[in-house]
Amino acid sequence: MGGFIARAVIAAGLGLAIASSCPEVRAGEATQSCTKEDFEAVVEAASGSLRDLNIQNRPIFQEKLRELKAKRHWTNDEFIVQARPFVKDEKMDVYDKTASELLAAIASMGQEGASAASPNCDQLVGLRQRMKLLVDTQSAKWFYMFEKLDAELAK
Structure with a gap:
């Protein structure tokens, strides 16, 4: 069980790193100015x-x-068939769909923000929130996959 906790703590830390990557722009607050470099960061x-x-x-x-x-x-040959549920199931499909949607939004927002003559700082806040959600989604997927596998190993 210690492995679960360690992975969860590290994943939470990664999400927090995204949330604080640009100190002048925090989730929920807009700023007067931001730059192309802020979007890239x-x-x-x-x-x-x-x-x-x-x-x-x-x-x-x-x-x-x-x-x-x-x-x-x-x-x-058995391994290829038997291991499939540990890397692909309906719940992982939901994680993957969420990640794909977030990536599409992030790509669009990042491109718009980096190429704008005057970057929209509210958009930067939204970008940071989506990036954090993407990291959180991937962390949750890993956690779920480990949970399934560890339960099977314990049998």
Whole structure:
């Protein structure tokens, strides 16, 4: 159970990092001025957080899948079929759909904000909120996947 808590704390920290990546623009408050660089910084911070989530979680998750394969004595062909529910199910589809929608909105907002002659600081706040939600969504997906796999390993 300690692994769950550690991953949850790290994921929460990544979300907070996004929320505070531009100190002059906080969620829920607009500022007088913002720059193209502010938009770029928000996107870069979120990209780094998502990258960190994958770097941190993927190897551990893959190792746990290998543990399950060994525990169940699955052949490689059986493993491909049996492991599918741990990486793809209806709930993960919802996480993926949410992430795709957020990415589309983020791409649009980031491009508009970075290319505007006079960036809209309210839009920057919205961008930061969506970036945080994206990181939170991916964190929740990882947590869910680990929860399913750990429950199966405990059987």
